[in-house]
Amino acid sequence: MLNIFKKNRNQPFTPLLKREVNKAWINVTYDQYLPLYKAKFPFAFIGDDQLFNEFQGRIQYLIDTVVDLSTKRSEIESLWQLVFDSLLPLDEDVISADSIYFFPLLSITGEASFEQEYREKIMNKLENVMISKTTQQLEQGDDPVQVIKSLNYWLQKEMEYLAYLQVGNSYAQMGQLKIIYEQYSEQFETIKQFSAATYVDFVSVTKNAYKALQPEYKEKFTYFIQFLALQSVLVSRDAGFFDSYEQQLSEYYKIKLRKKPIANWAYWFFTGYGERPWRLVWLLLLTNFIFALLFTFLPFEFNGISKTMGVWPRIGNFLYFNHTTMLTVGYGDLFPKSPGAKSVVMLLQLMGFSISSAAVALFLRRILRF
DSSP states (O other), X not given: OOOSTTSOTTSOOOOSSOOOOOGGGTTOOHHHHHHHHHHHSTTTTOSSOHHHHHHHHHHHHHHHHOSOGGGGHHHHHHHHHHIIIIIOSOSSOHHHHIIIIIHHHHHHHHXXXXXXXXXXXXXXXXXXXXXXXXHHHHHTTXXXXXXXXXXXXXXXXXXXXXXXXXXXXXXXXXXXXXXHHHHXXXXXXXXXXXXXXXXXXXXXXXXXXXXXXXXXHHHHHHHHHHHHHHHHHHHHHHHTOHHHHHHHHHHHHHHHTTTOHHHHHHHHHHHTTTTOTHHHHHHHHHHHHHHHHHHHHSOOOEEXXXXXXXXXXXXXXXXXXHHHHHTTOOOSSSEEOSHHHHHHHHHHHHHHHHHHHHHHHHHHHHHHHO
16 A cells, blocks of 8 residues: 655655656757657557547657656646546546556656646546546446456556655545445445455455545545445455455454554454454463462462462462363362452453353354355
8 A cells, every 4th residue: 555645745756757858859849859759669659549649749749858847837737638628538448548648647747746736636537537437337237347347457556646646535536436336236246246356356445545535534434444344354255265354354353443442452462353263272371370370479378279389389280270260160179268369260260251252252253154
């Protein structure tokens, strides 16, 4: 996940494209540049789409001939306007669109150091186009798996664009994703059945978009993301994606217990979010040993364990007593006599019963799941 918020908003942009300005072409006009470029690359701009050729040519012109792109902001703005007015929505695959349209144009946009307001405006327009295209395709009855695969790819690329342009994710986009999911729930159910990986990817990129939201907007979408995270857990489990399942489960509880960091840490540390129940066995043994030391070295009185015994025999007896007590067996051959000992044993019983019950439940859950 690209951390947008920790990025220094004032640092210069590192170009996405490595470009070397041809010194011989610095002062040439666009009309003069085209024949020079075509002489060097004869197969460039030979397609039938004149508008697209013009678009590519002008981007290449800026890449090859302009040292300081901040002096060409008006030309770059006109290229974005051309994209939004005539070249979008895209008919071809989104993957092709990235390399042909967005990647080079974003690179020179970053180098031109536009104000953040303009960069946000660009990203909002791109978001709206892609969301609208997705909605239209689902409405037309296109294969939902392929539609959401394209959307997943776009959302992943968008996170890179957002990070590069140093722009946070938009509140509007999250709202649109939520509407798409709710409005086309039947299509998403189909995706769950026939392409679990696509569904899990959709949830993953949506969670990344949520993480990139401005903090003040996150709370509005928390329950939606929590619902998606749980669905992803169930889909991963049912599809047998057990490596992915554990990751999805971890992310689900991080969202669910976001306001209870201590509970979140304890559930992870002691049980691995329920996937490591043997940690509770170690906790049970550790608790047994700690209480055995307490009973041995503190002035507690127990029937059947004399204070005249050596240290190790006393520890051994208390380990046995603790074990039978924590597992609710209690043979009765050893028991506390002093009030202090009885109080501590009550605490031991409560801890032992809780830990052992949780361990049994988690072990059974794993066994029954398989």
